[in-house]
Amino acid sequence: MRMKSFLTRIFYCLIALVLLSGTTVMAQQAKEKITIRGKVIDKTDRTPIYGGSVVERDQDMRYVTGVATDLNGNFAIKISNPKNIISFSYIGYKTVILPVNGQANFNIELEPLSNQLGEVVISANTKTNNGTGLNIDARSSTIATSTLKAEDVQDLGASSIDQALAGRLSGVDVGTTSGDPGAGMSIRIRGTASLNGSSNPLIVVDGMPYETQIPSDFNFGTADEQGYAQLLNIAPTDIMDITVLKDAASTALWGSRAANGVLIINTKRGSIGKPAITYNVKFSGAKQPNSIPMLTGDQYSTLIPEMVMNRDGLPLDITTNKEFAYDPNDPLNYYNYSRNSDWIDAITKLGYSQDHNISMQGGGEKARYYASVGYFNQTGTTVGTGLNRITAKINLDYNVSSRIRFRTDITYTHVVTDFNYNKTIRGVAYNKMPNMSIYQYDEYGNLTPNYFSPAQNIQGQYDATFNPLAMALVGVNHQLGERITPHFQLQYTFIPSVLTATFDVQYDINNSKTQTFLPQLATGRPTTETSVNRATDADGDGLNIQTKTNFIYQPKLKEGHSFQALLSIQSSDSRSISHNVATANTASDVLQDPSNPSRTQNSDLTLSSGASQYRSVGALISAQYGYLDRYLINVGIRGDGNSRFGPNNRYGFFPSASGRWRISGEPFMKKFKFLDELSLRASYGHSGNVPGSNYSFYNTYQPGIWGVYPSNMELTNLRWETLIGKNLGFNLGILKNRVKIDAEIYQNTTKDMFYNNLQISSFTGFTGVSMNVGTMDNDGFEININTIPIKTKNWTIGFDFNISKNINTLRSISEFYPKTNGTKITSNGVYQTFLQIGNPFGSYYGFRFKGVYKDADATIARDASGTEIIGPNGQKVQMRFNYPATNYLFQPGDAMYEDVNHDGNIDYKDIVYLGNGIPKLTGGFGPSVTYKNNLKLSAFFSYRWGYQLINGTKMNTTNMYNFNNQSTAVLGRWRNPGDITNMPRALYNSGYNWLGSDRYVEDASFIRLRSVTLRYNFTPKFLEKFKFKAASFYVTTENLFTWTKYTGQDPDVSSGGDNNPLSYNVDNSMTPPGKSVLFGLTVGF
């Protein structure tokens, strides 16, 4: 029997059961009818209420019949059962419920609701939600979580939740991939538990997993994951709270996919009351900070001939490289290559964004609603980038009776993103020769409006280089996303407050389209090439169906005992199809669609399509028992089946257990009056991870141009990657919870780690294989401190602080795994890393830079005592590089490296430890000051401490190795014997002047003032005057200042992508992170 049909059958059975029981009840009671009359009035001014509802309900609060009151507030209703109850309600008034008890006349006074402003129903105890369905008081939670409320992030200019999360929660690391609108983010919870494959956490929205990943076999032409930022496009204003599940006991409940942590997002829902309308608006402006100073055209054209000359003494051939000829007799080149262009300035502008959101919420006894519509528009700081998004959401709750409830949530997102055709545009602009003109000059020296896009010049041709402005303005990369997520839930209570069941089904329809066009204007290449007027169109359609069936059992136990148990059965079925077209050479720059006549002939241009499917099922049993509110224990086990595994390894089981001891509840602690809460928590759990690609357990064949050939090998040995987590936590609350400290210490061990492209000998015909390769540990601690040091009538000052540390260590690894990062330390620009079992990641090695050989005498090799080394024939020996393999003799002006072993030869024996790129501590802190509940000033700082970063920008802008533009630092380069400087000579494509050395390694510890917000809530007096329920105004600035010794542009480099134990962090940013100012206004009616 198929699992899905099994579930649907259960579903139908239950519906039938419910309907059946309902009808029988009605059938029995349809006999005797009594008429009841009465009047409904307002309690305060005693006026009649017109249109109030009078409803007969049965014992389960199910609606039986109802009438409305007339102009005078009078009503008459025929009720079917005198044992039933009767309710009187009107919008804006408290509902009155009375038993009928044979009474025939009711005169009712309804009391107006005193406070209708509350957006969220405030319950006595906040519940934590691990998303599965169990409702546990936050104070009884046995697991490690942290929660962020909507208020905490609403002031930020974030266009999506992941941006808002950055730095707010301990143990959660959010990294940007780029500052352009629509760029995606990477979220890491407690470090990365997997070597590669998916490292993003599972996101659960309103109890259902939310797909945030593009299937790996989705081919979107030129698009990549960056383009799929709309995957997490829930408008931030729709969010009620975000909870991060961190320890394995909590994530184990989500089984597969939960190894990277779980993010639980709950959206706002309706509440009883008059319709409350809230309007949020934000405007922001962003500026790209000034870049590091680069050479002008004049300085550049002095450098390049010198650099080429230094290679082998032959001058730059200006007859073929007319860019440097400066020959007035060749006016075209003379005018076009004698400029001082600022390419960066040309492609940079101010960025703006506006974000509008209107929501309405309200409801009555039976139905509640929350609906919102949002519009977000952003233009980026790079010319040609922008984002437009429309979101709509409606959350409906309908109570049929106290036993049956329906929920319907529908979310719709429409995103249009404009990216640059080529994502390297900013990099190319930095490297672009500044003596080249942006717009073309004609042969008389007149500036024309045409972009100057030569087919090639000394810097090369497309795609190594191009005219960045032309590419930004006329290249097209247009992405369109449509996502609709309807979610239906039926809740049925078998035994009131004892046994409840919920049935969920969620459809997720996610369609994307990417259109790109590369015009000849931008590349300048001849029209025969495929990089000219190249048009692509890619469609991807995804459909995901998820079901969840929960049974929650909560028996009534004796005083002091509490018990809750959950059985949950879940299934997921994802299908995706994609179509891609890439053609070239449409007849004109304006024919931008591949449907225009164009070429598709060789392998560079494609018509392709793909289809893929992925299924999983899971069953979970979880239970929590509490005794005397002091001893709490939670156990769970989850079984998962997944279509990505072969029959041998298809199922995984993930147990978990956790407990909490509330020491402060013990009688012997009663004397410590100041203590509100002191608990110890401990947890243990397993969670799993599945491989990234479908069908990998088949040996597949792929059709090629001519025939068919094997495309991948059968992976019979692929097993679940399992994370085993242990967590010890403690919660402390003192002085009426004005000081709260949560601390966690954890050890996560990932067993059978996946490695996607494990290197194997290429004589197998393959170069990589996916395998379970070893064991890795993520150990660390997290401390969260929330304090309110001052709280008076007018003033509240709060201070929050979090700190965390995570260490990645490999415990064992396949012998196939490379033992070094494979770089040749004797090549420029790279550092060596080694695989060290048992040592934390992130250390790198290289040479020590000692300056520049100032003259020929300085290049003579010297031994440890400083005396010159004499060769066998009595000659003086020059310092050599990598003898005998390379045997380069150092020349005056070359970079000087420390000859650690004093053998006159700089080689791998001279490399030393240079640093470690993993921070010792990271975290954030933020003070906030509130005056009279009206004015609130808050700031947020983030920091990283104790790590060394490689300043890649410095390396690339001072290496003088190729025709890329360089920074003005190279003006101090060595030029003549005797020059004393730290900047080596320019040397085209040869020499060893920029080997991986401590010249580029810097301490990158920093504290960054990430945001400052000033918020003003309008006084009730003012609100009354304008009939507002609430109104506030705020200003936020982001990235105001960074305190650091680091001389590069951005010390906050997080390692995106694979978690490679052999990689090291490099900062290649050319500008500091963008600064922005945001104005926002919230009005409630």
Add this chain to the structure above:
Amino acid sequence: MIQKIKYLILLSFAVMLTTSCNKWLELKPQDGIIRQDFWKTKEDVNAAVLGCYASLFNTTSSLFIWGEIRGDMLGTTLKTTSEQLDIINGNILSSNSITKWNPIYQTINYCNTVIDFAPLALTTDQTFKQADLNAALAQVRALRAYMYFELLRTFGEVPLKLKSTSSDADLVQLAKNTKKEVYDQIVADLTFAEANAPTTYGDRIGDKGKMTRYAINSLQADVYLWGEDYANTITACNKVIASNQFGLISGKNPDGSVNTQWFNTVFYNGNSNESIFEFQYSSSVLNPFYNMFISSSKQFAGSAIVMDQVYTVDLLDDQNKDIRGDLSSIKAGDLTIWKFAGADNVKNLRTSTTSYAHWFVYRYSDILLMKAEALAWTQKGQDALDLVNVIRTRANALPGTLMNPDPTSAVDVTDYIMAERQREFAFEGKRWFDILRNAKRNNYAHLDYLLSIETDIAPSDKQTFIINKYKDVRSHYLPINIYEIQTDKNLIQNPFYQ
């Protein structure tokens, strides 16, 4: 007790999951073919054999670089990569990506896959007979032999992988086999292939682009010549000659005028009457040469000696040209490698979309010159010189390149043959192997031949360094790429690079 009940519930769930959901979780790719559904018909086998041929397209740039970069025919440009320069300057390191053998072994794996699974189709397809199977196996074993022959000549000792990698259970750590073992395997594959391969596939592209019996004979001749087995070389050559399927395209029309279509026929169009085996590039599959030879950022040009010393110029009559020289192999003006770059014998270059010159593996002239070389070493020097003259006459070789070696001196005759081969097969990936074969013959009796060539081309400041390296004959084989050494514990680096 509660625990027990839980386990029971769990167990029943496990049973339910495994039985009822297993089917639901069993998904097959919708847009690919899995092995279990393949190998059912002769069409499947045929498609897989064609896949092996198609994979040859990925090997071409390796074949070119391995065969030419250490020879004396290539010149550098500003865009020659540092790795290419390293090899030219004798700075050969195992980290150099030029030493990667991946595409070669990929083709070998495709061939092994056919060898392992094609027999399955015999049971499911009644129209697929043993002879059809043998013909398929003959082709893939010939291709495998060809690939191992390239590896043998480039690396010396390599691991012999004779089973396909179809599953992660098939992954092995092989050690290197000796040169003898590799050579014997090549000979064995070719012997089987020769016995079972068809002589024709019924169309011209098939006959020139697939392993016919004659292509296999040509490969045999080459292999035996490398193995200094001259009798078998002559036998193999004679089989091709006796087939009467091939002939030389003359550089002269019957009336004595220059055949202006010679370049077009032999190189631009390819598949000429003198062609035996060529990689069939076409407008849908482009060769890798556009970026290497044609575009403005080309990596290679011909060396300065090609016109001056290899073809020479007739100073009295500039119309009197070796037909293989200017605007055939090379463009004298800017040293462009015209054989793959030229769109005609006038001045036009191929463009990025028309860069589909074939890769010429064997032409009939090769058969004649291989036979000549074998004859020279079996005391038939005059017969050898006669064959060389056939080649020279048809190509209008210039008197400047004429040598009159003593027919009884095998060494002198061979040096002459080598010079002719250099003219005939310029840039066809044969020069270095010719030099090496000639130098290593009879236990490196003629090492000075290789050294003198390398002395001529070495940059002046690196001459001593390079010659000293090449004096150690172990340096004539490339190192095994560091990647392979790291991924296979049993693989030992070639001795010179340890």
